[in-house]
Structure formats: structure tokens, C-alpha cells
Amino acid sequence: MAIIKAVKNSHSSIKHIINYVTKKEKTIEKKLCSGFNCNVYTAAKEMQLTKELYNKTAGRTYKHFIQSFAPDENITAVQAHEIAGEFVKNCPLFSDFEVIYCTHVDKEHIHTHIVINSVSFMDGHKFQMSKKDLEDMKKLSNTLCLKHGLSVCELGNKKSFNGKEREGVVSNDMNKYQFLKKAQEGKVKSFVQETAIAVFDSMRISSSKEDFIKCMKQKGYTVVWKDTHKYITFINQDGKKVRNSNLEKTYNMKVGKEQLLELFRRNSISKEKKHTVRHRRR
Secondary structure, eight states: OEEEEEOOOBOSOHHHHHHHHTOHHHHOSGGGEEEESSOTTTHHHHHHHHHHHTTOOSSOOEEEEEEEEOTTOOOOHHHHHHHHHHHHHHOGGGTTSOEEEEEEOSSSSOEEEEEEESBOTTTOOBOOOOHHHHHHHHHHHHHHHHHTTOOOOBTTOOOOTTSOOOOOBOOSSHHHHHHHHHHHTTSSOOHHHHHHHHHHHHHTTOSSHHHHHHHHHHTTOEEEOOTTOSSOEEEOTTOOEEEHHHHHHHHOOOOSHHHHHHHHHHHHHHHHHHHHHHHHHO
């Protein structure tokens, strides 16, 4: 189980926070520090140059999050770092910003610090987020934990391992709930869980409905997505069916038709922006 926490805003320098999260005594190994849209070893300079380029050196300098795993979670620091990397790369809020993430092992629970430049390297807009954005980040973290066979936060049980609010897998059917819990722990095989993972992997890289259907087909699924039908149905190779509404209720996934189309639109814009920036840098 992983908890996502937003750290209080700070006006201290980028260099200061980066020096803290990259300390050798906290990370132990170099491979536990990585960068997204920047080089972790030159991140402070790159982020500062972005601020200067858009003349936005004042005010809040960065945004800071921590992804923490329960002390009894069966996970290594390297695995936690890999999950943090997937989290950073798949969070829509981070796509246009320089980010570093460093996994610390100096406490009883493994945790990763995620630091985002407050200014976008794409167009200079400032980093903004809402309470809903934070909830979406928690859901993304839960989905990644599920993908890696880890436990997730449960709806209905308001306390997390560190006493804070949490949410996660939900089902109105107790037998189904217990089965899914066992599936998360790797004790049984669940085609619903496998479908959820396939949908998640496909939706995050697709730029259109057609891309998504093609990607799901490569994973062995038929997607029934018709304008005349309210729901999307996913059919695996054994003919077992799962509706998108089932995934929404069970795993808190945002897979309604309009939500998916909006995600594909954002993915397309993000890919185009990154292509343009890379071309300019050449």
C-alpha cells in the first residue's frame, strides 16, 4: 500500500530541496535517484534556467510530494523507485514539467520524494493543482500498486498505515470484495484485475479511441465501444466480459467514454508538444 502526500509549499531554492532529496545517506544507491524531462544530476540548473527563460523566478519554486509504502509492505527500494517512476510518467499534471524523484531508505518505511519545478519548460505556465487532482493522483498510485501485485488503500477504512485518510478497492458484494483482495495479494487469479491492468496500460499511451482499441487487441482483448451503447465492454481471449463501469466501481478508474476521450486528447497534445520541444532543442 502506498500513500501520496503533498508537502507544504516552499519558497526555498530548487537547489536546496534537490540537495536534500539526493543525499547519499538517504538514497544509498545512485539508481534510486532519477529525472523526468531533465537529468537528475543537472536538474537544479535546468529548472533554474527554465524559470529565467520565462522570467518567473519569484514566488513558489517547486511542488513536493511523497509516495510512502507501509512498513510491512513486501517491496524493495528498487521496486518502490520503479513504481514512483511509473507514477511520475503517467501523472498528467507532470507531463510539461521537469521532475526528479528519489527513493529514501533511512526510515522504517520506504518512501520516494517527488520534486516538480513550479514553471513548465514547455510554455512557462505555473504548476497548479486542485483537491480533485490530488485524489486522482492517489487513484493512479493505487492502480500502479495493483499492477505490481501490492495492496491498495481501502474505501471504508478511513485510517492508513500512518493514521491518515485513505481510499481504494470497493465492491458492494462481499464475496467479490474478498476475492479481489486475494487477487491483489497474488493468492488467486482475477480476470477483472487483469483487465484493469490491460486497460490502464493501454489508456496511458493511447492518443485516440482507435489507438486504444488497437493496443487492447495486442493484449488479447476485444473492445466493444459503440455510440449506441452506454458502456464499453472488454472481452478477453476466454470470452469473459468486463464493463468499464465495473472497473470504475471496483478500482476507482476513470474509464467512462468521455473521460477516456479527454485523456486521449491530452495524450495527443502532450506528445505533440514534446516532439516540438525536442525539435527546437536540436
